[in-house]
Amino acid sequence: MSTIKIEAVAPEASRCGESPLWEEKSNSLLFVDIPGKKICRWNSLTNQVQEIVIDSPATSVAIRQCGGYVATVGTRFCVVNWENQLVSDLVSVDQDKKNNRFNDGKVDPAGRYFAGTMAEETAPAVLERHQGSLYALFPNGTVKKYFDNVDISNGLDWSLDHKIFYYIDSLSYSVDAFDYDLQTGLIVNRRSIYKMEKEEQIPDGMCIDTEGKLWVACYNGGRVIRIDPETGKRLQTVKLPTDKTTSCCFGGKDYSELYVTSARDGMDPDKLSRQPEAGKTFKITGLGVKGIAPFAFAG
Numbered sequence: 001m002s003t004i005k006i007e008a009v010a011p012e013a014s015r016c017g018e019s020p021l022w023e024e025k026s027n028s029l030l031f032v033d034i035p036g037k038k039i040c041r042w043n044s045l046t047n048q049v050q051e052i053v054i055d056s057p058a059t060s061v062a063i064r065q066c067g068g069y070v071a072t073v074g075t076r077f078c079v080v081n082w083e084n085q086l087v088s089d090l091v092s093v094d095q096d097k098k099n100n101r102f103n104d105g106k107v108d109p110a111g112r113y114f115a116g117t118m119a120e121e122t123a124p125a126v127l128e129r130h131q132g133s134l135y136a137l138f139p140n141g142t143v144k145k146y147f148d149n150v151d152i153s154n155g156l157d158w159s160l161d162h163k164i165f166y167y168i169d170s171l172s173y174s175v176d177a178f179d180y181d182l183q184t185g186l187i188v189n190r191r192s193i194y195k196m197e198k199e200e201q202i203p204d205g206m207c208i209d210t211e212g213k214l215w216v217a218c219y220n221g222g223r224v225i226r227i228d229p230e231t232g233k234r235l236q237t238v239k240l241p242t243d244k245t246t247s248c249c250f251g252g253k254d255y256s257e258l259y260v261t262s263a264r265d266g267m268d269p270d271k272l273s274r275q276p277e278a279g280k281t282f283k284i285t286g287l288g289v290k291g292i293a294p295f296a297f298a299g
């Protein structure tokens, strides 16, 4: 039995850290600070953080096959050139919805960049409902809209055999699954595979491990949970030292460390003084499970 250890990494706290992503070649963890309008890259070897500050909320980041990164910023899919700190627009969505922005995003095993939108919040989880949609940017530059009527488009990932797409619309308090067609990127047959328990609060970001189990960050729940998508059972709970845990990804050597982002925005001063690490990114070791490398955008 291994011992689980949790430590905050990356010196600075984010207002709302999100979209952690391990980049093997730089031994780094990328993540965003949504209201901080930043894309951050923490080098695990030097403990240094580099960041790119943008003009709109940066909500997710992904590796690009041909070099550099792609990101969702405001309602735009963008290309990020880290060397010269340039962020350039590829394509916009939700142009009729001025109060919308992207939220979580991730690249599928065929190199398509999936990301969903939501109305901007006035406070955490307080927003005009049903304004969001789920999109994907295909490698040929076209954008496909899958469905609308989303409250807070959040965690997403694919099963190890690439036949299932997992998806979270936070205010449904459910983790959902669709049948996935890797060839076409089409999703059908939506169903719920896990309903959150009361103390688990709001499902946010998620990632899959090498056993095909899902790790879900519980916003306001201060934990990540491991669920079995086949049985709908929770297998494990790992509590973190702060309540607003937002997302998770595996990284580090052999993808054996779980990185968890968190937020401090929306916490009252009393809570903040009791949870001084709010907004930090945490590294969990000793879980005894591993994750998989992120897929890179193929466009």
Ligand SMILES: O=C(O)[C@H](O)[C@@H](O)[C@H](O)[C@H](O)CO
Binding pocket: 016, 018, 034, 103, 104, 121, 123, 124, 125, 126, 152, 153, 154, 170, 202, 204, 205, 219, 246
């Ligand atoms: O991190 C995100 O996905 C959202 O952008 C956040 O604002 C929170 O998750 C949300 O407030 C929880 O409901």
Ligand SMILES: [Zn+2]
Binding pocket: 018, 103, 104, 154, 155, 204, 205, 246, 247
């Ligand atoms: Zn999220």
